[in-house]
Amino acid sequence: MENNIVEDVQNARDEKEYSAGSAKGEDKDKEPRIIAFVCNWCTYNGADLAGTSRMKYAENVRVIKLPCTGRIDPLFVVEAFKKGAKGVLVSGCHPGDCHYTSGNYHSRRKYTAFRDLLSYLGVDINRVEFSWISASEGNKWVSVINEFTNKIKLLPDNSDIFSKK
Amino acid sequence: MEKMNDKLQKTAKELLENKEVNLIIGFTKGSNPLRMRSVFITDPDDVSKLSFNAHCVQDLAVFLKKPEVKKFGKVGLIVKGCDEKAVNTLIQEYQLSRDNIKIIGVECRGVVKQNLADKGEDSVKQSTVYDKCLVCEVHTPLLYDYLVESDEPAFEINGDIKPYAKIEELDAMSVEDRNMFWQKEFEKCIKCYACRQACPLCYCTRCIVEKNTPQWIETNIEETGNAQWNMIRAYHLSGRCIGCGECERACPVNIPLMLVNEKMARDVFEKFGYKSGVDINAKPVFGTFDANDFNEFIK
Numbered sequence: 001m002e003n004n005i006v007e008d009v010q011n012a013r014d015e016k017e018y019s020a021g022s023a024k025g026e027d028k029d030k031e032p033r034i035i036a037f038v039c040n041w042c043t044y045n046g047a048d049l050a051g052t053s054r055m056k057y058a059e060n061v062r063v064i065k066l067p068c069t070g071r072i073d074p075l076f077v078v079e080a081f082k083k084g085a086k087g088v089l090v091s092g093c094h095p096g097d098c099h100y101t102s103g104n105y106h107s108r109r110k111y112t113a114f115r116d117l118l119s120y121l122g123v124d125i126n127r128v129e130f131s132w133i134s135a136s137e138g139n140k141w142v143s144v145i146n147e148f149t150n151k152i153k154l155l156p157d158n159s160d161i162f163s164k165k
Numbered sequence: 166m167e168k169m170n171d172k173l174q175k176t177a178k179e180l181l182e183n184k185e186v187n188l189i190i191g192f193t194k195g196s197n198p199l200r201m202r203s204v205f206i207t208d209p210d211d212v213s214k215l216s217f218n219a220h221c222v223q224d225l226a227v228f229l230k231k232p233e234v235k236k237f238g239k240v241g242l243i244v245k246g247c248d249e250k251a252v253n254t255l256i257q258e259y260q261l262s263r264d265n266i267k268i269i270g271v272e273c274r275g276v277v278k279q280n281l282a283d284k285g286e287d288s289v290k291q292s293t294v295y296d297k298c299l300v301c302e303v304h305t306p307l308l309y310d311y312l313v314e315s316d317e318p319a320f321e322i323n324g325d326i327k328p329y330a331k332i333e334e335l336d337a338m339s340v341e342d343r344n345m346f347w348q349k350e351f352e353k354c355i356k357c358y359a360c361r362q363a364c365p366l367c368y369c370t371r372c373i374v375e376k377n378t379p380q381w382i383e384t385n386i387e388e389t390g391n392a393q394w395n396m397i398r399a400y401h402l403s404g405r406c407i408g409c410g411e412c413e414r415a416c417p418v419n420i421p422l423m424l425v426n427e428k429m430a431r432d433v434f435e436k437f438g439y440k441s442g443v444d445i446n447a448k449p450v451f452g453t454f455d456a457n458d459f460n461e462f463i464k
Contacts, residue, residue, distance in 0.1 A: 122344025
């Protein structure tokens with residue numbers, strides 16, 4: 001008898017969690033996912049500062065830390081799109097502040113060309129964002145993420161050449 | 166043409182006899198009179214095979230990346246002006262030593278589109294040459310050790326020519342329409358990588374598409390992978406592509422690859438004032454930077 005109750009409770013709980021989970025899942029589908037590729041030295045610490053300062057910002061963003069913006073290959077952006085991200089943010093140190101002296105300058109050149117290419121091939125350029133955020137700019141991180149998320153939410157649900165049919 | 170061939174053969178013979186080069190790469194008559202093919206000459210007695218005319222479409226600089234050619238050491242290369250820019254870029258990118266190559270430049274008056282030549286077209290006219298010939302600024306190669314002058318007159322250009330006119334058309338389209346256009350084009354891709362093989366500047370011994378831990382580019386013939394492949398090739402060639410058009414010519418399903426490459430070349434020139442393959446002492450555009458680079462798109 002006791003066992004049955006335990007089982008029932010367990011089942012009920014599972015059911016509840018399951019339904020809550022699926023409801024969450026639906027929400028997740030509606031909420032656009034944004035991937036942020038950030039550099040280890042500036043933007044990541046900026047985002048960290050926003051967190052430790054208990055600032056609130058849109059929860060759509062998933063942060064991926066890399067050593068430097070110079071390490072963020074445009075293929076990463078494409079990969080994010082392919083995996084279903086609606087927006088991609090690339091963020092690093094301000095010009096002149098790069099931990100490796102010139103990684104962000106090189107990255108800026110690369111992405112200038114890459115943006116043009118993406119747009120030419122029919123990807124909405126509003127889906128890719130770039131920013132320079134230093135370790136002390138927690139509030140800039142918050143505003144960049146919030147603005148970008150709002151922009152992404154307003155975009156029509158178009159497919160691009162990287163999405164599977 | 167005869168005078169040109171004579172000079173070409175004489176130059177090649179001298180180079181081989183004096184052991185200044187061990188191999189001459191040039192053009193010879195193909196099986197069809199309106200097709201020219203590449204020829205590799207090591208024996209001075211064979212130079213009579215060398216020939217040049219308006220059907221020499223192939224970019225012979227593509228062979229410089231091959232290990233089979235590299236092992237010859239000093240190589241003599243017969244190139245048109247446009248193809249010579251590929252040699253410049255290879256030197257710029259330390260893929261080739263200037264000391265190891267003798268450039269036999271030929272003055273070119275434009276080459277006939279191969280699909281027209283196959284139907285019997287033999288005249289060099291505005292309507293028969295490739296788009297690149299209409300805007301050619303390098304009828305005489307920029308860099309050469311020996312120059313073989315052309316004895317043909319330049320073809321006339323009448324009216325308002327718009328090579329790669331589709332680029333402006335695409336630029337004016339909406340994002341969705343552009344997406345549709347490229348989706349349709351890339352759908353055809355069969356991933357044969359002929360574009361890469363024909364490209365003189367695709368010299369990586371291990372191409373990004375062959376790297377599989379992780380597999381960045383899907384190798385099956387589906388839209389995702391196709392778009393990725395064509396996009397990443399265009400990206401790797403932006404600021405490097407010299408516009409020889411070999412990728413487009415090699416493509417068995419006729420994807421207009423030059424529309425992407427030419428667009429990127431224009432963009433790079435617009436943003437950084439850089440033209441590829443012009444100066445062997447210039448730094449490659451993405452190998453350098455300027456503190457005042459275009460910054461408008463960054464928050």
